[in-house]
Amino acid sequence: MTQQTEKEFINEVRPLAEALRDYAITDGKTYGITDVKISISAQDKQTNAVEKGAVSSVMSGKSRIVGITLYAGDKILSFSKNTMVEDDLRAAILSNMKLIHLAPENKDRRLLEKEKVYKGAVKDLDLFDQNPPDQKAMLDYAKKVEAAALAEQGVKTTRSVSITKTAYYSLTVATNGIDVTKSSTMYSASAAVIAEDAKGMQIAGEGSFARHFSDMADPADLGKISGKKAVSKLGGVQPATAVMPIVLDHSAASQFFSIIYQALDGAEIHKGSSFFKDKLGQAVLSPAVTLVDDPEVLRGVSSSQIDAAGLKTDKVTFIENGVLKCFNATLREARLLGIEPTGREIGNGTTNGSILPGTQTQAELIADIKEGIYIHGFSGGSVNVNNGTHSRQANGVMIKDGQITNIAVDGFVVSGNLKEMFMNVSLANDTPAHPSTMHSLAAPTTRINGVTIAGR
Amino acid sequence: MGFVMTVQKLSADAFFKNTDLTLLSTTAIVQAGLKGADYGEFYHEISESEMLVKDKGQYTTVSVGNSEAGFGFRVGQQERVGYSYADVFNEASLKNAVAEARQVLEGNSTEKLQIFGKVEQQLYPLQNPMTAIDLAGKIQKIDAVEAFARGLDAAISNVTVSYSARSNAVHIITADGQSLVDNRPMASMTISIQLTDADGKNETGVAMIGGRSDCTEVFDEKTYKAAAQKALHMAKELMRAEEAPAGIMDVVLSPGWSAVLLHEAVGHGLEGDFNRRSISVYSGKIGQQVASPEVTVIDQGDMAGERGSIHFDDEGTKPQQNVLIENGVLKGYMQDRQNAFLMGVEPTGNGRRQSYAHVPMPRMTNTYFQNGTHDPADIIESLKDGLYISDMGGGQVDITSGKFNMNARLAYRVRDGKICEPVKGATLVGDGLTVIQSITMVGNDLSLEKSAGSCGKNGQGIVVGCGQPTIKVSNMTVGGMQK
Numbered sequence: 001m002t003q004q005t006e007k008e009f010i011n012e013v014r015p016l017a018e019a020l021r022d023y024a025i026t027d028g029k030t031y032g033i034t035d036v037k038i039s040i041s042a043q044d045k046q047t048n049a050v051e052k053g054a055v056s057s058v059m060s061g062k063s064r065i066v067g068i069t070l071y072a073g074d075k076i077l078s079f080s081k082n083t084m085v086e087d088d089l090r091a092a093i094l095s096n097m098k099l100i101h102l103a104p105e106n107k108d109r110r111l112l113e114k115e116k117v118y119k120g121a122v123k124d125l126d127l128f129d130q131n132p133p134d135q136k137a138m139l140d141y142a143k144k145v146e147a148a149a150l151a152e153q154g155v156k157t158t159r160s161v162s163i164t165k166t167a168y169y170s171l172t173v174a175t176n177g178i179d180v181t182k183s184s185t186m187y188s189a190s191a192a193v194i195a196e197d198a199k200g201m202q203i204a205g206e207g208s209f210a211r212h213f214s215d216m217a218d219p220a221d222l223g224k225i226s227g228k229k230a231v232s233k234l235g236g237v238q239p240a241t242a243v244m245p246i247v248l249d250h251s252a253a254s255q256f257f258s259i260i261y262q263a264l265d266g267a268e269i270h271k272g273s274s275f276f277k278d279k280l281g282q283a284v285l286s287p288a289v290t291l292v293d294d295p296e297v298l299r300g301v302s303s304s305q306i307d308a309a310g311l312k313t314d315k316v317t318f319i320e321n322g323v324l325k326c327f328n329a330t331l332r333e334a335r336l337l338g339i340e341p342t343g344r345e346i347g348n349g350t351t352n353g354s355i356l357p358g359t360q361t362q363a364e365l366i367a368d369i370k371e372g373i374y375i376h377g378f379s380g381g382s383v384n385v386n387n388g389t390h391s392r393q394a395n396g397v398m399i400k401d402g403q404i405t406n407i408a409v410d411g412f413v414v415s416g417n418l419k420e421m422f423m424n425v426s427l428a429n430d431t432p433a434h435p436s437t438m439h440s441l442a443a444p445t446t447r448i449n450g451v452t453i454a455g456r
Numbered sequence: 457m458g459f460v461m462t463v464q465k466l467s468a469d470a471f472f473k474n475t476d477l478t479l480l481s482t483t484a485i486v487q488a489g490l491k492g493a494d495y496g497e498f499y500h501e502i503s504e505s506e507m508l509v510k511d512k513g514q515y516t517t518v519s520v521g522n523s524e525a526g527f528g529f530r531v532g533q534q535e536r537v538g539y540s541y542a543d544v545f546n547e548a549s550l551k552n553a554v555a556e557a558r559q560v561l562e563g564n565s566t567e568k569l570q571i572f573g574k575v576e577q578q579l580y581p582l583q584n585p586m587t588a589i590d591l592a593g594k595i596q597k598i599d600a601v602e603a604f605a606r607g608l609d610a611a612i613s614n615v616t617v618s619y620s621a622r623s624n625a626v627h628i629i630t631a632d633g634q635s636l637v638d639n640r641p642m643a644s645m646t647i648s649i650q651l652t653d654a655d656g657k658n659e660t661g662v663a664m665i666g667g668r669s670d671c672t673e674v675f676d677e678k679t680y681k682a683a684a685q686k687a688l689h690m691a692k693e694l695m696r697a698e699e700a701p702a703g704i705m706d707v708v709l710s711p712g713w714s715a716v717l718l719h720e721a722v723g724h725g726l727e728g729d730f731n732r733r734s735i736s737v738y739s740g741k742i743g744q745q746v747a748s749p750e751v752t753v754i755d756q757g758d759m760a761g762e763r764g765s766i767h768f769d770d771e772g773t774k775p776q777q778n779v780l781i782e783n784g785v786l787k788g789y790m791q792d793r794q795n796a797f798l799m800g801v802e803p804t805g806n807g808r809r810q811s812y813a814h815v816p817m818p819r820m821t822n823t824y825f826q827n828g829t830h831d832p833a834d835i836i837e838s839l840k841d842g843l844y845i846s847d848m849g850g851g852q853v854d855i856t857s858g859k860f861n862m863n864a865r866l867a868y869r870v871r872d873g874k875i876c877e878p879v880k881g882a883t884l885v886g887d888g889l890t891v892i893q894s895i896t897m898v899g900n901d902l903s904l905e906k907s908a909g910s911c912g913k914n915g916q917g918i919v920v921g922c923g924q925p926t927i928k929v930s931n932m933t934v935g936g937m938q939k
Contacts, residue, residue, distance in 0.1 A: 045813075051535060054536075055536060055560060056535050056536055056537070057536065057537040057538070057539065057560070057815070058537075058538050058539070058557075058559060058560055059537075059539040059540070059541075059815065060539075060541075060556055061528070061539075061540055061541035061542060061813055062541075062543070063526060063541075063542075063543045063813060064543060065524070076518060077518055078517075078518070079520060079521045080519075080523075081521075081522065081523045081524070082523070082524045082525060082526065082543045083525070083543070084544075085474065088474070092521055092523075095521060096520070096521055099520065099591050102591050102592045103515070103518050104510075104514070104515040104518065104595060106514055106515055106516070108514070109516075157733065157734075157735060159733070159856070160914070194735050194856055200737065200857060201735065201737070201856045201857060203735070203854055203855075203856035203857065233857075236857075238933070241702055241703055271512070271614060271650070272613065272614075272652070272658065273650070273658065273660070379852060379854075379861060380850075380851050380852045380860075380863065380883070381863055381883045382849060382863040382881065382883065384881070386658060386659075386660075387657075387659070389881040391700075391863065391881050391882070391883040391935050392861075392883070393861035393885050393935070410857075410859065411859060411885055411886070411887070411933065412933075412935070413702070413861070413883045413885055413935020414935075415702060415883075415935050415936060452702060454702035454703065454934065454935035454936065455933065456704065456933075
């Protein structure tokens with residue numbers, strides 16, 4: 001398949017988007033239509049998977065979707081259809097226009113005021129790979145990942161090894177002046193590897209994500225890391241229930257600190273269901289923690305220029321030296337809370353996040369731990385930002401006398417209250433840099449003291 | 457299940473509006489495209505959906521008349537699968553998809569005869585589940601649900617009512633030229649009630665209604681009132697709940713939704729793809745005693761009115777009752793056509809997919825523990841010091857090691873056979889094999905959950921049902937925060 005350029009996409013869909021907008025606003029007068037927003041997006045995807053050195057599946061496809069929101073004063077109706085047939089879309093707009101008088105009023109969801117729609121320049125963040133690899137190059141990549149994983153001592157087989165290329169395109173036009181086009185590519189490769197010993201099998205894996213194929217992790221490294229992770233889980237024992245310090249590796253730290261985003265999210269604050277709700281300007285984490293969310297990382301996996309509301313996405317420091325500096329609010333949430341929106345009505349509401357590095361090396365951070373656990377990852381369980389409960393299953397290896405051992409531990413739960421856990425963190429100086437990190441929130445090796453390990 | 461409906465015949469006409477293709481020409485292209493393949497099919501769907509959400513007294517989502525349509529063509533030879541999908545359905549795009557997918561074929565196939573089912577009993581209504589009540593009527597009903605819930609208690613600080621419905625029309629053409637049409641309804645409502653006390657402490661209780669049914673069912677006054685009461689009760693119990701204890705203890709699981717633990721801890725490990733590749737903890741164990749003799753586990757896609765029921769699976773195979781574990785002995789796995797073909801067994805009607813943009817794989821339908829002999833009251837009474845799980849949350853499993861974790865939204869301490877104070881924040885961890893070997897009592901009160909349950913596997917989400925009677929498991933690891 002040849003890859004469409006942003007220009008080709010826009011040339012194809014702009015006339016349709018504008019025709020629908022004009023139809024709704026002109027013919028909609030009878031039904032009280034005051035504003036309309038049309039968004040057309042497309043995605044073009046190809047996945048190649050390998051098994052035993054050969055191709056196991058090739059999947060490809062294209063899908064497009066037209067999202068339409070109609071406004072009659074404060075009455076709002078929205079719908080989406082995945083057809084590009086103008087007559088069908090006009091018919092759908094007409095039937096919704098006839099229904100809009102029934103829609104309840106919602107002031108907070110009005111379009112952004114005309115004068116606030118961002119019209120300035122945006123940086124070219126190089127998010128679109130102009131030179132995509134052919135299918136053979138992608139298959140070769142996956143084969144190399146698999147071969148490197150299988151070469152690790154103790155690896156039995158793979159559950160899946162695949163690489164996916166997706167090209168995204170979108171155009172949004174609205175009667176408040178929004179006119180935004182976007183395009184990007186995303187490559188994602190992952191390996192799930194199975195290791196086996198006399199006691200049984202263990203699975204683990206790793207992934208790599210990048211806007212450009214050339215930024216992807218070296219396939220041999222990816223395979224090797226995946227294989228090593230699976231092997232390291234072999235012979236895992238359940239630790240005894242105890243209170244001890246834990247140390248989170250980069251993956252686990254990224255998972256843990258992502259909770260901050262949830263706690264400062266405008267929706268939770270508005271609902272009153274976050275313990276951050278009345279903590280603006282106060283210390284909510286250890287003074288060691290600063291969380292910066294940077295949308296302008298070149299080739300960044302979570303980079304953004306303008307959000308769905310029409311606002312520019314700027315860099316925000318949400319937590320500075322442990323102090324909560326601002327909430328993350330969409331336009332609607334900002335109106336409800338009476339604060340400024342953060343321009344992050346995008347994907348999952350955040351961009352390239354980083355917990356800034358601490359001052360100690362990883363070895364220094366661990367040195368005085370007599371007995372603790374080095375956590376490789378959390379899975380499942382529950383995290384509640386309302387009452388602060390944290391109860392998640394984890395796996396990792398024991399730390400003894402200041403050293404990370406190869407004694408695998410699993411089947412235990414890390415329990416604690418976030419209000420205390422957040423205050424008890426200390427950080428190493430090894431935060432990975434965007435865009436090469438594998439996590440959209442990059443975090444350093446992190447130690448948390450006084451955590452309950454529920455196990456044997 | 458004594459519920460039988462007359463079989464209604466659906467036509468494939470709806471799939472051939474606005475296209476240059478007919479059923480005849482499509483079938484010809486599909487059959488030619490499946491030449492030389494071991495398995496494969498054409499899958500076409502048209503989904504319509506709507507959603508209304510009222511939160512804090514305001515409608516935050518009013519979205520009606522959504523639709524999504526597309527087709528996918530799959531061709532498989534041995535382990536290799538080629539799949540291509542598109543949202544535009546015409547001769548050019550179908551031929552293109554066939555050509556793209558066929559790139560994986562090499563040489564000739566083994567030409568095995570494939571078996572397909574016919575719909576004999578109708579399991580759910582086939583009409584669009586959204587049309588019985590108009591938008592004005594639905595808004596009026598949601599307002600009524602919210603007002604009723606709000607009025608239940610002065611300490612209620614927020615009520616969220618979220619209604620959604622979906623009609624999923626599916627058309628499958630198989631290699632033998634058979635054309636199968638289904639229309640799968642889904643209508644659900646979630647009621648969340650938040651309580652706040654004088655100190656600002658708050659908790660939220662949740663209840664869900666609906667399932668593979670019509671929207672009239674979720675807007676039924678008796679049904680939503682009971683659900684609101686249930687959500688409030690949960691919030692109240694959570695308000696007075698203490699942190700759950702940590703350690704190893706005996707646990708009693710309440711009937712119904714607790715079976716999500718079975719789904720995670722056992723069900724996934726019995727899916728054919730993992731076992732064909734010998735990467736499940738259950739691989740190679742057919743005929744062996746894997747569980748306590750009290751345990752019989754069944755997956756059954758042809759139960760009338762149940763959440764995970766389907767008239768045929770997403771490859772055109774008729775679902776059936778599959779006994780997976782019988783009196784503790786492992787009997788079989790759940791299969792799609794690819795894995796059944798490769799393992800030399802019959803497909804079991806478990807080939808399911810999220811949408812036209814996805815390939816089918818072995819998935820669960822309605823998975824449940826069969827009734828045992830014990831009175832549920834006797835089971836609780838037998839618990840000297842442990843935990844009664846009243847409302848399970850969700851969880852996940854690692855099918856290779858069998859290790860799972862589940863969080864319990866609400867549980868109770870049990871002492872000397874008596875249910876005592878509520879506890880929150882409990883996480884249950886363990887491995888599936890150990891759990892089913894540690895089941896010491898199975899109740900006679902089997903119930904299936906109709907309103908909750910969606911399952912994710914390899915990035916594909918589908919709707920599933922699960923159920924169980926009251927069950928006692930000894931020595932489970934509970935992660936809680938009680939000091």
